[in-house]
Amino acid sequence: NAGVTQTPKFRVLKTGQSMTLLCAQDMNHEYMYWYRQDPGMGLRLIHYSVGEGTTAKGEVPDGYNVSRLKKQNFLLGLESAAPSQTSVYFCASSSQVAPQHFGDGTRLSIL
Amino acid sequence: ELKVEQNPLFLSMQEGKNYTIYCNYSTTSDRLYWYRQDPGKSLESLFVLLSNGAVKQEGRLMASLDTKARLSTLHITAAVHDLSATYFCAESPYGQNFVFGPGTRLSVLP
Numbered sequence: 001n002a003g004v005t006q007t008p009k010f011r012v013l014k015t016g017q018s019m020t021l022l023c024a025q026d027m028n029h030e031y032m033y034w035y036r037q038d039p040g041m042g043l044r045l046i047h048y049s050v051g052e053g054t055t056a057k058g059e060v061p062d063g064y065n066v067s068r069l070k071k072q073n074f075l076l077g078l079e080s081a082a083p084s085q086t087s088v089y090f091c092a093s094s095s096q097v098a099p100q101h102f103g104d105g106t107r108l109s110i111l
Numbered sequence: 112e113l114k115v116e117q118n119p120l121f122l123s124m125q126e127g128k129n130y131t132i133y134c135n136y137s138t139t140s141d142r143l144y145w146y147r148q149d150p151g152k153s154l155e156s157l158f159v160l161l162s163n164g165a166v167k168q169e170g171r172l173m174a175s176l177d178t179k180a181r182l183s184t185l186h187i188t189a190a191v192h193d194l195s196a197t198y199f200c201a202e203s204p205y206g207q208n209f210v211f212g213p214g215t216r217l218s219v220l221p
Contacts, residue, residue: 031207033208033209035211041213041214042115042199042211042212042213042214043154043199043201043211044211045208045209045210045211048207048208050207056207056208058208059210090153090154092154096206097142097159097161097206098159099144099146099156099159100144100154100156100209101156102153102154102155103153104152104153105153
């Protein structure tokens, strides 16, 4: 069972470059989430979606954009990468009330 | 402001001992989640607590929820090395987004 798949797993960017992180889930979950985790810290919610075509801001949305054109996919975009966005990014999905299922993470370094 | 606090943040304990991790949250949410994260890995769901007084147990771990006190506990019984990990609690105040605590890094020493 694939569960939640994140692509890519690792990426190095230069300041000012753009990129898109892809999250795909095969559990037919309504809700999807993007988090960032910095060393020694918990997870902070960037954006989330409660259904196809809907998105909402989380705790730290600045510098990121998202889209959910298909129910199974949730894309996270960095338009102009900054060193402060160096982090591990986790995608998760869930159905109502149920716990979140997490992907393996994307380790992003911005030089 | 939505806030989830955990204590302790770091815990070093000997095998065979018991200990409790505390999670305080700020809203009147009746949903509380516990996750485990091994170093360099993703998060794994441990427990979902959905009502006041809920208690869940799995092996040496037991979680409980007191919504009136806005407190959840994760109790470790007779710790073993395999329980070494970081434990996060999270609340879901509106049933859609999640707010995570900072995590408790547990080391179980032989």
